[in-house]
Amino acid sequence: MSAKKQQEKKTLTRAEEQLMHILWDLNGAYLREVMDALPEPKPHQNTVATFLKIMVDKGFVEVEVIGRIHKYVPAISKDAYSKRSLSGLVKNYFSGSYKQAVSFLVEEDKLSIQDLELLLKELKKK
Numbered sequence: 444m445s446a447k448k449q450q451e452k453k454t455l456t457r458a459e460e461q462l463m464h465i466l467w468d469l470n471g472a473y474l475r476e477v478m479d480a481l482p483e484p485k486p487h488q489n490t491v492a493t494f495l496k497i498m499v500d501k502g503f504v505e506v507e508v509i510g511r512i513h514k515y516v517p518a519i520s521k522d523a524y525s526k527r528s529l530s531g532l533v534k535n536y537f538s539g540s541y542k543q544a545v546s547f548l549v550e551e552d553k554l555s556i557q558d559l560e561l562l563l564k565e566l567k568k569k
Contacts, residue, residue: 453501454531455524462494463503463517463524471507471516 455463465480466472472480474495478488495515498504503524507514537543548554 453503455498455501455503459494459498459501459503462491462498464521466504466515466517467521471514473512473514477515 461481462477465477469476469480474488474492477491477495478485481491495504499506499515503518505516505518507516533539533541533544537547545554545559549559
């Protein structure tokens with residue numbers, strides 16, 4: 444099964460997403476670099492290595508072997524993952540309706556009239 448097909452069926456945990464953000468920011472990294480980028484209190488290195496292996500198994504990360512050292516590289520872009528996550532959120536919580544999702548954000552004061560006006564301008568440009 445291709446990495447893309449694996450990704451479609453799998454999701455990342457919160458901890459795995461934190462590691463993905465580090466890998467995206469660093470454009471791939473060695474375990475030591477990932478450890479250095481983690482905030483305090485840092486998990487044990489073996490825990491992080493296990494999470495990275497799981498992410499490889501899920502198809503979200505690829506490994507470049509350089510001698511005896513592994514470099515972990517994102518197999519999915521941040522934009523692609525964001526689109527997928529947003530689509531899943533709208534599908535699972537708003538019956539697939541982006542209108543409902545935007546209405547919810549407005550009702551919760553998470554999206555202002557000015558934000559909506561900017562979005563409308565962007566839509567009209569397209």
